[in-house]
Amino acid sequence: MNLEKSLSTLLRDGFILVFSQDKLDIVKTAKALISAGINNMEITCRISRPLEKISRLGKELPDFVIGVASLIDNAQMLKIYNAQHPDDPLPSVDEVVETGADYLVSAANFRPDTYKKHAGQVAIIPGCGTVNEIVQQFSLGANMVKIFPAKQLGGTAFVKAIDPAIHKTISIVPMGGTNPKNMPDYIDAGILVLGGSFSAIDKETLRNIFEKQDYKLLSDELVKIKQLIDEVRAKKWPQIDFATASVEQISKATGRNFNL
Secondary structure (H helix, E strand, O other): HHHHHHHHHHHOOOOOEEOOOOOOHHHHHHHHHHHHHOEEEEEOOOOOOOHHHHHHHHHHOEEEEEEEEEEOOOHHHHHHHHHHHHOOOOOOHHHHHOOOOEEEOOOOOOOHHHHHHHHHEEEEEOEOEEEEOOOHHHHHHOOEEEEEOOHOOOOOHHHHHHHHOOOOOOEEEOOOOOOOOHHHHHHOOOOOOOEEEEEHHHHHHHHHHHHHOOHHHHEEEEHHHHHHHHHHOOOOOHOOOOOOOHHOOOOHOOOOOOOO
């Protein structure tokens, strides 16, 4: 899948679900997302045997946009971790790209060498916590920038404080603590795409989903999130039809640059 299609899907969806649960089947979860009108998912490498699951998802749903997260773009740290976990090692950036990742996400910055190798081929969304990091990563080729943990950094107040300093040019993706209550505030602050974990779903409902393996219920909950995001974005940017707009059209309408 090419870079523009991946970015177009993320912008159309407006939501990235962080898949961090070994309790759920990865393909059935992706199908629940598709039923809810969301065609991407971020698979965190905190789950067991992530490469096997990424490969399976790519084979069974080839048009689904696969993100891979919790990447550690540091050879020394990978070496230390994998020496301690030889039966289930943490994959490298190169390994997840080779396995089928369409976009890369990290809680930390990506190395310049990673941008040289993969920028323009897959979407890159580094984790940043300061204006300096955001600008540096964007200058290397980041397509969007993740702020994490968004809640602990200050949530919407943090976004509103830093966005003018980056001249509202770089698309920020908040992850960590996002939920249906604060999603409208993030969008009002200029956010185009939100990241969220299963914690965005009511605890009792989520327990039922896990215990009963109820993917229909999961889809129903994801529909609510998707509809909320669509409604709020339509009010914020009435001139954009996110369902059909190209990356270039969204860029022109919002002022956000995606390093295409």
